[in-house]
Amino acid sequence: xxxxxxxxxxxxxxxxxxxxxxxxxxxxxxxxxxxxxxxxxxxxxxxxxxxxxxxxxxxxxxxxxxxxxxxxxxxxxxxxxxxxxxxxxxxxxxxxxxxxxxxxxxxxxxxxxxxxxxxxxxxxxxxxxxxxxxxxxxxxxxxxxxxxxxxxxxxxxxxxxxxxxxxxxxxxxxxxxxxxxxxxxxxxxxxxxxxxxxxxxxxxxxxxxxxxxxxxxxxxxxxxxxxxxxxxxxxxxxxxxxxxxxxxxxxxxxxxxxxxxxxxxxxxxxxxxxxxxxxxxxxxxxxxxxxxxx
Amino acid sequence: xxxxxxxxxxxxxxxxxxxxxxxxxxxxxxxxxxxxxxxxxxxxxxxxxxxxxxxxxxxxxxxxxxxxxxxxxxxxxxxxxxxxxxxxxxxxxxxxxxxxxxxxxxxxxxxxxxxxxxxxxxxxxxxxxxxxxxxxxxxxxxxxxxxxxxxxxxxxxxxxxxxxxxxxxxxxxxxxxxxxxxxxxxxxxxxxxxxxxxxxxxxxxxxxxxxxxxxxxxxxxxxxxxxxxxxxxxxxxxxxxxxxxxxxxxxxxxxxxxxxxxxxxxxxxxxxxxxxxxxxxxxxxxxxxxxxxx
Numbered sequence: 001x002x003x004x005x006x007x008x009x010x011x012x013x014x015x016x017x018x019x020x021x022x023x024x025x026x027x028x029x030x031x032x033x034x035x036x037x038x039x040x041x042x043x044x045x046x047x048x049x050x051x052x053x054x055x056x057x058x059x060x061x062x063x064x065x066x067x068x069x070x071x072x073x074x075x076x077x078x079x080x081x082x083x084x085x086x087x088x089x090x091x092x093x094x095x096x097x098x099x100x101x102x103x104x105x106x107x108x109x110x111x112x113x114x115x116x117x118x119x120x121x122x123x124x125x126x127x128x129x130x131x132x133x134x135x136x137x138x139x140x141x142x143x144x145x146x147x148x149x150x151x152x153x154x155x156x157x158x159x160x161x162x163x164x165x166x167x168x169x170x171x172x173x174x175x176x177x178x179x180x181x182x183x184x185x186x187x188x189x190x191x192x193x194x195x196x197x198x199x200x201x202x203x204x205x206x207x208x209x210x211x212x213x214x215x216x217x218x219x220x221x222x223x224x225x226x227x228x229x230x231x232x233x234x235x236x237x238x239x240x241x242x243x244x245x246x247x248x249x250x251x252x253x254x255x256x257x258x259x260x261x262x263x264x265x266x267x268x269x270x271x272x273x274x275x276x277x278x279x280x281x282x283x284x285x286x287x288x289x290x291x292x293x294x
Numbered sequence: 295x296x297x298x299x300x301x302x303x304x305x306x307x308x309x310x311x312x313x314x315x316x317x318x319x320x321x322x323x324x325x326x327x328x329x330x331x332x333x334x335x336x337x338x339x340x341x342x343x344x345x346x347x348x349x350x351x352x353x354x355x356x357x358x359x360x361x362x363x364x365x366x367x368x369x370x371x372x373x374x375x376x377x378x379x380x381x382x383x384x385x386x387x388x389x390x391x392x393x394x395x396x397x398x399x400x401x402x403x404x405x406x407x408x409x410x411x412x413x414x415x416x417x418x419x420x421x422x423x424x425x426x427x428x429x430x431x432x433x434x435x436x437x438x439x440x441x442x443x444x445x446x447x448x449x450x451x452x453x454x455x456x457x458x459x460x461x462x463x464x465x466x467x468x469x470x471x472x473x474x475x476x477x478x479x480x481x482x483x484x485x486x487x488x489x490x491x492x493x494x495x496x497x498x499x500x501x502x503x504x505x506x507x508x509x510x511x512x513x514x515x516x517x518x519x520x521x522x523x524x525x526x527x528x529x530x531x532x533x534x535x536x537x538x539x540x541x542x543x544x545x546x547x548x549x550x551x552x553x554x555x556x557x558x559x560x561x562x563x564x565x566x567x568x569x570x571x572x573x574x575x576x577x578x579x580x581x582x583x584x585x586x587x588x
Contacts, residue, residue: 077564127513147511189499190512194519196555197491199574204551205483206577215581217441218484219421224518225488229578233571241564251556255549257498261490262545270371270535277527280493283500284523287509 002159004030004166006069012037012060012082014047016129017099018073019138022052024171027140037063047135061089069167072098077238079106083113090114096121097164101187101235102242103151103180110153118155122164123180125149125187126173133232144172151180188246193254195236196247198229296453298324298460300363306331306354306376308341310423311393312367313432316346318465321434331357341429355383363461366392371532373400377407384408390415391458395481395529396536397445397474404447412449416458417474419443419481420467427526438466445474482540487548489530490541492523 009025011018014036025031036053037060038044044056057063064070064086072082079100090096096117100106103123110121128146148168152161165175178186205214240247264272303319305312308330319325330347331354332338338350351357358364358380366376373394384390390411394400397417404415422440442462446455459469472480499508534541558566 127511146513149511186504186508186511189502190508190516194495194516196559197495197552198519199571200551200555201488201491201548202574202578203570204548206573208483210480211577214480214484215577215584217421217443217480218581219440221522222484222488223582224521225492226578227518228515229571229574231571231575233568233575236571237564237568240559240567241562244559244562248556248560251552251559254495254498255552255556257494258491258545258549261494262542262549265490265534265538265545266542268535268538270531273534274527274531276497277493277523277525277530279500280496280523281525281527283505283509284496284520287512288517290509 002162002166004163004170006030006067006167007032008035008067008069009033010035010037010060010063010067010070011053012063012070012072012086013074013078014038014044014053014135015073016133016135016137016142017126018071019047019050019052019135020128020140020142021071021073021099021126021167021171022047023138023140024143025167026052028170030167030170035063035067043135047138050135050138052135052138060085064094065089066091067094069095069163070097072096072100075232075235075238076100076102076105076242080109080113083109087113087117090117092117093120095160095163095167097124097167099124099126100242101125101191101239103149103183105242107151107153107180118153119157120160121153122156122161123151123153124164124168125151125183126168126171128173133235141172143168146173148173148175149183150175150177151183152177184243185246188243188250192239192243192247193250195228195231196240196251197254198226199236202226202229296456296460298457298464299326300324300361300461301326302329302361302363303327304329304331304354304357304361304364305347306357306364306366306380307368307372308332308338308347308429309367310427310429310431310436311420312365313341313344313346313429314422314434314436315365315367315393315420315465316341317432317434318437319461320346322464324461324464329357329361337429341432344429344432346429346432354379358388359383360385361388363389363457364391366390366394369526369529369532370394370396370399370536374403374407377403381407381411384411386411387414389454389457389461391418391461393418393420394536395419395485395533397443397477399536401445401447401474412447413451414454415447416450416455417445417447418458418462419445419477420462420465422467427529435466437462440467442467442469443477444469444471445477446471478537479540482537482544486533486537486541487544489522489525490534490545491548492520493530496520496523 034053126148329349400417420442
């Protein structure tokens, strides 16, 4: 596996993910110069102050002109706009990769906008993050031991995929390759669905006439269950929209599961309730044990 | 408010809650002697070894004969059996209280079984606990700063309610009084419902043919969302059964909420999705801020 190196890396969207990637690559000595591009002047200035980037630019096209690697780390519905902006300015061979939580939409946008550059466009998704956002939450350790999924295109040059993989390895991550549609089905179930469910619970409680009293008695179980409802509404709107088909199917499947549980409860089927709880707890314990063993 | 003191406290069910209450009262110097009664010989022996109780007994009736206070801390569906066992042996005036997560069922069982003793039966619910169970997880600090709900009966002697309140205050808790039905509606929404939802998600994922791969990519958001699915299946079977009516209503209301969200997603109504997520995040942030201010 070849090493990653970049003379000029452009990070578009210098938030938690973009900022952390820049910080990790800098610490690993893999980048000579990092240019940050962002909508929020304050956030990009802050990234400069923190030393996460070397230079701040407002215009993405100007920034990427002499770059050898470009990382898009913006809410996923902005990828199309950003790709359109940089398309005319990209040098042949410049690696373009992204950090979005959905991959089919990025692939489709790349095909539509960067048709001539597809050999070097490698969709990616680092499985890291938190409900905290912005460059102030960024850390060079964010990807340490975490998974990064790459969803290479058939058109990709093997060297481009290897380079993207080496970039994330340099950040401390393990890299797994799979097709975009496969990725989106997996993350619909284990990530996008729970976010929808957590937002729904808090929304439901907050709309009840007795909301204030309910919140007064909500405790640590509620806090952890709803932690992901503290995530960025814009980011999750975009993810939900981008992975709509898989997510609607999983929401329907989940409702069927809850309908069945409710039926058992209505029928006072205590044995079946205990069996369901027991099976769930066992599956979760086994998962935790496997994760600790890694 | 009078002080709590007990010459002989009997704790029936020496697990996390019963063990922690015994440890807290002992540390506060409020109990002369604590007798533990439990199904699991090993668990009660362990409580003895840990110094959480002074004496272990197998027969609840024998244990309570000369007690002045009795705390039931067993899975709630066992309360009926335990109350029937101790009923003939209770001295008049002995405080009987419990730590169950549902209160209408305890009230009904007390009315049916302890009719002659109702002046001294004070239903209670400490809002503390974790997915960890058993006396090894017990701590005298478990109730520090936590809420305890008492659901006094109209038949209660005011001194009995005051004594139960003083007992929990001595454990470091804040005590709130409310009717049993009101309690059960609140905790259905903020505690019992999230438990059902977390168990359902893990159960659904674990039954999918690609479960192993799904779990491989589940990350910290999934871990926190499903933490409460690590809770005791027996305990939660009992709670669900005991609070069936309120819980079925809340499951139905939640399903309606998710159906609406799914409809918006199906219609690609990005604005409404963002509004829902935003409202949920704002409500949760306000809740966290209020809790920190306390």
